[in-house]
Amino acid sequence: MAFISKSSCLLIFFFLVAAALPHLSSAYLKLPLLRKNPYPPAPSEALSADSRRVSALHRRRRHFHTKFPVTSAASSGSGQYLVSLHLGTPPQRLLLVADTGSDLTWVTCSACRRHCSSRGTFFPRHSTSFSPYHCFDSSCNLVPHPREHVQCNHTHLHSTCRYEYAYSDGSVTRGFFSHETTTFNSSSGDLVLFQHLSFGCGYNNSGPSVSGPSFNGANGVMGMGRGPISFFSQLGQEFGHKFSYCLMDYTISPPPTSYLLIGGAERYKLSYTPLLINPLSPTFYYIGIQTVFINNVKLRISSSVWGIDELGNGGTVVDSGTTLTFLTEPAYRIILAAFDRLVKLPKSVEQTLGFDLCFNVSNELRPSLPRLSFKLFGGSLFAPPPRNYFIDAADGVKCLALQSVAPSSGFSVIGNLMQQGYTFEFDKDRMRLGYSRRGCAVP
Ligand SMILES: *[C@@H]1O[C@H](CO)[C@@H](O)[C@H](O)[C@H]1NC(C)=O
Ligand SMILES: *[C@@H]1O[C@H](CO)[C@@H](O)[C@H](O)[C@H]1NC(C)=O
Ligand SMILES: *[C@@H]1O[C@H](CO)[C@@H](O)[C@H](O)[C@H]1NC(C)=O
Numbered sequence: 001m002a003f004i005s006k007s008s009c010l011l012i013f014f015f016l017v018a019a020a021l022p023h024l025s026s027a028y029l030k031l032p033l034l035r036k037n038p039y040p041p042a043p044s045e046a047l048s049a050d051s052r053r054v055s056a057l058h059r060r061r062r063h064f065h066t067k068f069p070v071t072s073a074a075s076s077g078s079g080q081y082l083v084s085l086h087l088g089t090p091p092q093r094l095l096l097v098a099d100t101g102s103d104l105t106w107v108t109c110s111a112c113r114r115h116c117s118s119r120g121t122f123f124p125r126h127s128t129s130f131s132p133y134h135c136f137d138s139s140c141n142l143v144p145h146p147r148e149h150v151q152c153n154h155t156h157l158h159s160t161c162r163y164e165y166a167y168s169d170g171s172v173t174r175g176f177f178s179h180e181t182t183t184f185n186s187s188s189g190d191l192v193l194f195q196h197l198s199f200g201c202g203y204n205n206s207g208p209s210v211s212g213p214s215f216n217g218a219n220g221v222m223g224m225g226r227g228p229i230s231f232f233s234q235l236g237q238e239f240g241h242k243f244s245y246c247l248m249d250y251t252i253s254p255p256p257t258s259y260l261l262i263g264g265a266e267r268y269k270l271s272y273t274p275l276l277i278n279p280l281s282p283t284f285y286y287i288g289i290q291t292v293f294i295n296n297v298k299l300r301i302s303s304s305v306w307g308i309d310e311l312g313n314g315g316t317v318v319d320s321g322t323t324l325t326f327l328t329e330p331a332y333r334i335i336l337a338a339f340d341r342l343v344k345l346p347k348s349v350e351q352t353l354g355f356d357l358c359f360n361v362s363n364e365l366r367p368s369l370p371r372l373s374f375k376l377f378g379g380s381l382f383a384p385p386p387r388n389y390f391i392d393a394a395d396g397v398k399c400l401a402l403q404s405v406a407p408s409s410g411f412s413v414i415g416n417l418m419q420q421g422y423t424f425e426f427d428k429d430r431m432r433l434g435y436s437r438r439g440c441a442v443p
């Protein structure tokens with residue numbers, strides 16, 4: 001509740017430059033999603049992603065009782081989806097990772113004033129509308145602060161609000177919590193100004209998620225989590241508290257253009273599953289897995305392995321910023337064994353790619369692979385095609401793109417590879433996640 005009352009302090013102004021929106025409830029923002037990084041992830045990256053993830057989960061526990069368990073898997077692999085954002089006056093274009101697993105929106109900032117090279121950095125000194133929050137501002141309470149944060153001096157004019165935001169793999173962004181004007185192309189082609197976007201101006205960003213090769217091409221993160229500072233929560237007030245996206249299917253050539261839609265109504269029938277709340281992790285979108293099937297045969301996995309325990313561990317989150325899918329250990333082993341039993345292809349001689357199960361498909365034109373499906377809370381069936389969980393890890397080698405997590409310290413993640421080719425709609429007011437194989441073409 002404290003979050004909500006604080007978030008109302010973020011005064012949000014919104015208006016159209018060119019035309020008035022007829023009905024805000026039916027209005028939406030349409031932002032094209034791009035995919036910069038090569039697909040599939042290089043085996044070495046997938047491997048390091050796995051080890052990063054493991055250490056990340058340990059780290060997460062330590063943070064558990066802090067006010068903001070600001071953990072995200074902003075990058076557990078190389079495949080990221082990017083959104084373009086125009087920040088400042090005049091607008092500066094930046095590419096941000098669309099991340100449903102974190103809240104803070106931040107950009108790489110530079111204090112450069114003159115003769116600045118303009119690639120991938122926001123220059124606050126080139127913007128007339130940039131303003132850092134004062135540390136005494138109530139908005140400053142919405143972000144985690146660095147440990148060495150000095151006591152806020154009410155009277156000191158230049159005590160800016162410093163933030164430090166950590167991701168689950170240990171990556172950190174540090175800088176000034178600020179606000180700015182941001183500009184979008186609206187669904188009707190008009191320019192939309194959003195005058196008061198709160199974001200992190202990141203001067204000191206380190207770690208693989210925010211500076212390594214998997215961040216390649218990105219200039220920051222657009223936090224789409226459910227917490228009060230997320231981009232979605234800030235704009236949601238104007239757009240009916242829901243957003244949707246379809247992540248492009250890269251096996252289709254040429255890949256269809258897809259969009260991140262904030263607001264807007266679905267145009268086709270969706271299957272729904274409830275969004276669950278974990279009070280200890282207010283950022284994440286949790287869903288519930290009831291049963292797992294392979295080739296329509298129900299696996300013997302106790303439903304209790306998917307639950308969230310009293311310490312807030314476990315559960316399953318939907319994260320657009322994580323590439324691979326992570327499943328809790330007892331379930332993972334059973335699924336792995338079932339695939340091992342059902343796939344009749346020769347094993348790849350190289351099993352060292354960071355995956356537990358790889359097949360040699362060099363002699364197969366169209367290898368037949370078993371179908372994995374999840375029955376979710378509410379009864380709907382999520383049955384993605386095999387290309388969402390088998391990846392071409394090398395020439396003629398297909399690997400099961402699942403990883404395991406320890407149930408006591410981690411949580412399961414439905415990553416973006418598993419989501420591709422589907423439209424997902426996150427509806428905060430109705431507390432549900434909708435999904436459909438349709439809607440991935442132009443909305
Ligand atoms: C706050 O800042 C003012 C002006 O710079 C200074 O005089 C005062 O000593 C500072 N107070 C504290 C508690 O640091
Ligand atoms: C809006 O769209 C036009 C044409 O599609 C493009 O040139 C322009 O950069 C876009 N502006 C913003 C702020 O996205
Ligand atoms: C960036 O943060 C690190 C701590 O991880 C610190 O050692 C370093 O001095 C900081 N750099 C700047 C320029 O503030």
Ligand SMILES: *[C@@H]1O[C@H](CO)[C@@H](O)[C@H](O)[C@H]1NC(C)=O
Pocket residue numbers: 347348349350360361362363396397
């Ligand atoms: C796949 O099988 C072929 C023979 O059919 C073999 O030459 C090749 O080395 C195998 N590749 C791997 C990665 O196992």
